Amino acid sequence: MENYIETNALNFSFGSLKVLNELSIEVPSGSIYGFLGPNGAGKTTTIRALLGLYKTNGDHIRLFGESINHNKISILNRIGALVESPTVYEHLSGYDNIEITRKLRNLHRNRTNEVLKTVNLLQDAKRPVRHYSLGMKQRLGLALALLSEPELLILDEPTNGLDPHGIIEIRELLLSLQKEKGTTVFTSSHILGEIEKIASHVGIINKGSLLFQGTLRELREIGVSTVSIETTEYEKGLNLLIENNFSSARLNKKNIIETDVENKEDINSIARLLVKNDIPVFGISNSKRDLEQLFLDITKVN
Amino acid sequence: MATKIVTLKNAIITETTKQKRTLALWGSIFAPLFVVTVNFLIFFSRPKLLQAANVDPWMKIASNSVNIYSILMLPLLVTLVAFIVNNVEHKANGWKHLFALPVNRMDFYIAKIIVAAGLVLFSLFVFDMFLILSIKLLAVANPKINFEKTSPINLLFITSLKIFLASLLILMIQFIISINSKNFLVSIGIGVAGTIGTSMLLSWEHSNWIPYALPMWASQGFYKMDYSFLKEVIVYSLVGSIVVFTAGIFAIRNKNIN
Numbered sequence: 001m002e003n004y005i006e007t008n009a010l011n012f013s014f015g016s017l018k019v020l021n022e023l024s025i026e027v028p029s030g031s032i033y034g035f036l037g038p039n040g041a042g043k044t045t046t047i048r049a050l051l052g053l054y055k056t057n058g059d060h061i062r063l064f065g066e067s068i069n070h071n072k073i074s075i076l077n078r079i080g081a082l083v084e085s086p087t088v089y090e091h092l093s094g095y096d097n098i099e100i101t102r103k104l105r106n107l108h109r110n111r112t113n114e115v116l117k118t119v120n121l122l123q124d125a126k127r128p129v130r131h132y133s134l135g136m137k138q139r140l141g142l143a144l145a146l147l148s149e150p151e152l153l154i155l156d157e158p159t160n161g162l163d164p165h166g167i168i169e170i171r172e173l174l175l176s177l178q179k180e181k182g183t184t185v186f187t188s189s190h191i192l193g194e195i196e197k198i199a200s201h202v203g204i205i206n207k208g209s210l211l212f213q214g215t216l217r218e219l220r221e222i223g224v225s226t227v228s229i230e231t232t233e234y235e236k237g238l239n240l241l242i243e244n245n246f247s248s249a250r251l252n253k254k255n256i257i258e259t260d261v262e263n264k265e266d267i268n269s270i271a272r273l274l275v276k277n278d279i280p281v282f283g284i285s286n287s288k289r290d291l292e293q294l295f296l297d298i299t300k301v302n
Numbered sequence: 303m304a305t306k307i308v309t310l311k312n313a314i315i316t317e318t319t320k321q322k323r324t325l326a327l328w329g330s331i332f333a334p335l336f337v338v339t340v341n342f343l344i345f346f347s348r349p350k351l352l353q354a355a356n357v358d359p360w361m362k363i364a365s366n367s368v369n370i371y372s373i374l375m376l377p378l379l380v381t382l383v384a385f386i387v388n389n390v391e392h393k394a395n396g397w398k399h400l401f402a403l404p405v406n407r408m409d410f411y412i413a414k415i416i417v418a419a420g421l422v423l424f425s426l427f428v429f430d431m432f433l434i435l436s437i438k439l440l441a442v443a444n445p446k447i448n449f450e451k452t453s454p455i456n457l458l459f460i461t462s463l464k465i466f467l468a469s470l471l472i473l474m475i476q477f478i479i480s481i482n483s484k485n486f487l488v489s490i491g492i493g494v495a496g497t498i499g500t501s502m503l504l505s506w507e508h509s510n511w512i513p514y515a516l517p518m519w520a521s522q523g524f525y526k527m528d529y530s531f532l533k534e535v536i537v538y539s540l541v542g543s544i545v546v547f548t549a550g551i552f553a554i555r556n557k558n559i560n
């Protein structure tokens with residue numbers, strides 16, 4: 001599988017302030033890549049650099065295998081993008097707004113109505129955009145990105161300002177584009193729940209550094225989970241575990257022992273240890289931290 | 303090459319679309335209308351100004367209007383147009399969208415300059431038409447005024463073209479300022495200060511070097527009945543425009559777009 005986006009140890013600074021630090025991301029073609037990070041992590045800077053809006057040196061950024069600094073126009077021809085707040089000329093109608101980009105991209109005139117229909121704005125197309133709601137403007141911005149039926153969509157927080165119904169619509173739209181047209185989607189968000197529902201791949205960024213990159217499944221599998229052990233001899237059990245390198249072992253309010261484990265082998269060791277030392281075990285269960293917690297932990301530690 | 307021309311053409315068309323219903327278009331109609339109307343009212347209410355033996359009424363009215371238009375109104379209009387053509391992007395978060403399209407940054411830069419220059423040229427054409435119309439109206443309203451002496455319509459159009467060429471340097475300067483600053487006060491403030499400051503300095507012996515004075519110097523050809531184009535003022539404006547234009551290319555090419 002070819003990578004549609006590849007950055008190789010990308011650095012970027014505003015004066016002395018370093019915003020991106022050795023960032024290496026890989027977005028496989030056909031994937032929906034969720035680019036996650038808290039506000040101010042460097043997501044928008046990355047997107048601006050990918051699109052050539054920020055000047056970078058050398059060939060650290062490659063799209064479709066080509067350097068953005070050498071083949072910018074041919075690369076941008078294959079991309080549709082929505083960067084931060086949408087570009088809307090408020091004094092013009094929604095239709096005119098789309099027409100401007102359609103003409104600049106030299107596309108067939110049918111595309112304007114098609115894309116307005118896709119984002120559900122056909123009925124309001126003739127109204128001046130200054131009368132649009134925030135969500136309608138956002139959808140207009142998305143229509144601009146979809147206009148050229150691009151192979152790669154780069155979207156910066158595309159669900160900003162949308163109501164729950166609108167969010168679901170966008171989600172379904174992106175999923176169907178990927179499934180039916182094979183569109184590769186690179187979408188940023190600071191909300192994990194949103195990415196979790198659509199992404200096949202995830203990159204997590206904080207303070208300009210990439211903290212995790214892989215499939216959604218890999219993200220779920222990494223990190224520790226918690227094992228709870230129910231026993232009448234909890235104090236003895238607790239000491240035993242601490243003595244045997246499970247230093248995170250603790251008692252909860254219900255006198256149930258909890259300890260963090262890194263893999264299934266650890267759970268097996270715990271069970272053996274308890275049984276071998278004649279500690280009665282009435283229950284043993286394993287609970288994964290939810291993704292939300294994992295995301296918070298990943299971005300907090302660093 | 304062919305695709306490049308198509309892209310530039312499309313960029314010019316879309317820039318024109320963006321100017322629909324903006325103050326730039328209305329300004330280039332109302333600015334000349336205002337000057338011509340005020341002058342009409344002056345001469346309509348005081349026809350004696352035109353009836354002295356040594357006065358050529360056509361030249362008198364036209365010179366008066368051309369003078370005021372080139373000293374004050376045109377530089378202010380150029381300032382306004384340069385601001386609006388760029389501010390339409392600042393307001394719409396447009397730069398980042400445009401510069402992420404498969405279109406060269408230069409095409410937008412050139413297209414915007416062409417549209418702005420087109421509006422300025424249009425305003426001068428509107429000015430000429432209104433002026434001719436106002437003189438015809440005055441002739442009907444007051445048959446005692448003798449307009450038979452001259453009616454140098456060709457000279458008027460040629461002078462307007464010269465004023466246009468002489469205003470290009472102001473346009474380029476204001477353009478660079480307006481691309482880089484979304485602040486209304488900065489762009490308009492510099493233009494207004496340049497125009498008013500210049501009008502105070504016109505008697506200064508080196509005022510022909512002040513960019514904001516160039517349209518006025520070009521307008522002098524009118525009452526001197528000078529038809530020639532290759533005047534120092536115009537050459538200075540054109541060379542200056544090319545220099546500022548080129549500086550703008552480098553600035554835009556390397557700009558980080560927020």
